[in-house]
């Protein structure tokens with residue numbers, strides 16, 4: 001079995017995964033959403049302190065599995081440096097105490113592998129990652145052959161939901177709150193411009209849309225917020241659809257997946273499903289509980305890394321807030 005630790009942002013999570021079967025034997029996550037909500041976003045120092053409290057508590061519950069552990073995996077990058085360190089330090093301690101090797105996992109590959117929790121992998125795969133820190137399209141041939149074909153030039157899709165929610169004082173995280181509000185709203189009432197509509201480049205941008213929404217919020221009353229939320233969600237998704245359509249002209253999809261926290265958005269899921277219809281492409285989705293950060297996805301990557309002897313020595317494990325991918 002492999003023990004996996006995730007602390008890249010505001011979720012403290014630990015999982016135990018069986019190597020031979022991919023079975024998730026244990027998974028526990030303590031989210032800090034309530035603590036950060038009052039600030040309208042994640043406060044790194046507070047997050048680190050809460051990880052330091054939560055992770056050892058969860059680890060204690062894994063004691064029955066200690067004898068069976070063959071490796072300890074941990075998210076090493078990308079993420080908030082001060083919170084990543086909490087997980088990495090604990091993983092090093094486990095590695096020393098149990099004399100088992102370390103596996104340093106890339107959090108974004110973790111999101112891709114959220115599709116394969118308790119399952120076999122399926123490659124090649126075109127993946128849209130929509131999370132708090134990333135909006136990117138990737139061609140994934142295998143664990144170690146991943147090419148990014150488009151990414152955001154500024155804010156991410158999820159981040160724009162968080163910022164719009166903050167403008168409306170809906171707390172953090174904004175995605176679920178905006179999605180809920182949007183369900184009651186009129187998607188056509190506010191005619192926000194689709195970002196980068198007339199530029200040929202395969203890239204995303206959410207800062208312009210965010211600013212347009214800010215102006216709309218400033219000029220309206222709270223009873224208009226549901227229509228603003230609905231129109232924003234519509235245009236934010238349309239931007240993704242528009243660029244994907246462009247990409248598919250030369251690269252028609254066969255297997256397509258949406259991953260990351262914002263892939264839980266049901267409106268986006270529906271729009272992507274429509275987009276894929278003419279191609280007869282298969283749509284892969286993570287279970288809703290595994291869209292946002294968790295340790296089960298890190299454990300699932302680690303199983304494949306373990307089988308390929310992809311270990312990292314104690315000295316080599318480095319936390320990196322950003323990675324090139």
Ligand code: ATP
Nearest residue numbers: 131132133134158159173174175176261262265293
């Ligand atoms: P990254 O994975 O890029 O490092 P992260 O780990 O902070 O960033 P995730 O936990 O994968 O991000 O996703 C969190 C983001 O997903 C937040 O921005 C949140 O608002 C967004 N999100 C969650 N649910 C929804 C939803 N239903 N609709 C839109 N966005 C959502």
Ligand code: FE
Nearest residue numbers: 131132292293
């Ligand atoms: Fe994430």
